Amino acid sequence: MSASKVTEISTSTDEYEFTPTQSWFAINIPYWKSLFPLVASGEPRVLEIGSWEGRSAVFLLTTLCAQRGEIVCIDHVDLMHTHEGRERHRKLTQNLARTGRPFRMLPQFSVPALYALLKEEMLKDAGAGFDWIYVDGSHRADDTLLDAELAWRLAREGCIFIFDDYNWPEQPVESIEHPRRGIDAFLALHAGEYERLSENPEQYQVVLKKTCKMRIGFLLE
Template sequence: MDEATVDSNGNTAAPVNTLNLFIGHLDGTQQGQPGSGINTFNNVLHINDPNPNSPNSQQPIDFTSNPIAVLELGSFEGSSAVFTSEFLLTHPNSYMHCVDMWSSQAYSSNPPSTIIGGVIRDSLEDGQAWNSFKSNLSKTPNGHKVQGIQTNTINFLTTMLSSHGGLEYPVYDFIYIDASHVKFDVLTDAALAWRLLKSGGVVIFDDYGGGEECGQGIDLFVAGLNKNDVKVLSRGYQLAVQKIQ
């Protein structure tokens, strides 16, 4: 999947490492943020781990040998969904749900308080982000396993809990949360999504270190869990936690 590139002088550059590019997005370094530099996906899932048998290496979490279900809250143009689909949806029966408003209102710099879901960005034309999302996923081998669901996160999560019985019938093996960054929206998304996470499953919260409200909401959620029910796997610009029970 990594291809060599040719610059304007005709020189061949080193292959582009898609994993590292996306981790740059995850840890904030590509946005000029003071990201922790922690390679969250490598640390947690041991993708491309150079020393998987090192004494300092955690036990890898295998999300590729068996079919898995993935949930992403807040997808925008699909860059994280493309990465996740390529690296985690390798089993024929794996699938991913992406939930986002995909509207200019949801991405405006001053979104109404009733809008939950989607990251805060400059306003854009309605449909632009959704079309980009579909286009980006169409170019990845596992894009057909990804379903975009246009609604706010609360509607989706409560509907799933009602349909699947929540605690009795958890659905997802891996959840990536990058939706609203308002403190109590983050807390609500996390609390509802946690009920849909299987035992042994992992949640990665983006922008844990990228904004006070977002980090506070995540901290409130984790603090409310029984310490025997959760294991912190990685803490930096993102926070990765595993559900133990």
């Protein structure tokens, strides 16, 4: 998609219900916009793992997917067992709906949700896979590695694949409670299958462009 095709419907967040103190995403906007011209599809399919109230998802729907395309969001929202989880689900789905763009929200933990998506995508005759994937769910290294492994199988060749929190300051980077070791393990295992667009390891996000074909890797009986 060329940069000129990306139309901004709205840069205002007034029309959305976001908690002002939970704006972790805005800092990424200029860099993400510079990546849009790399998305080849005129109908970008976006997958997000970890959506909270939908700031990053709303941004992608109203910019990258402003004319065509869609998003699938995965977030456990406490499996709707708590008031807080139900409230987040309400805000998230309401915010996504306000964009007027197509979305789907899977209120599950990422592993079962990604597995369900893999099965669905496998059954498609055409159009399987995603062009932009944002891994921003659990901060644990092992969860991040699992999320990335499953999501990578859903990534089309050329997919922009983004990890958040590579330099998260809340835990030591070597801790299992920090995503860093999971991201590093993924990067080592899949070396040769991507171009690393974020060259500086000091960057908060790791951004890849997938250079190999999509491979779901298993068959349904």
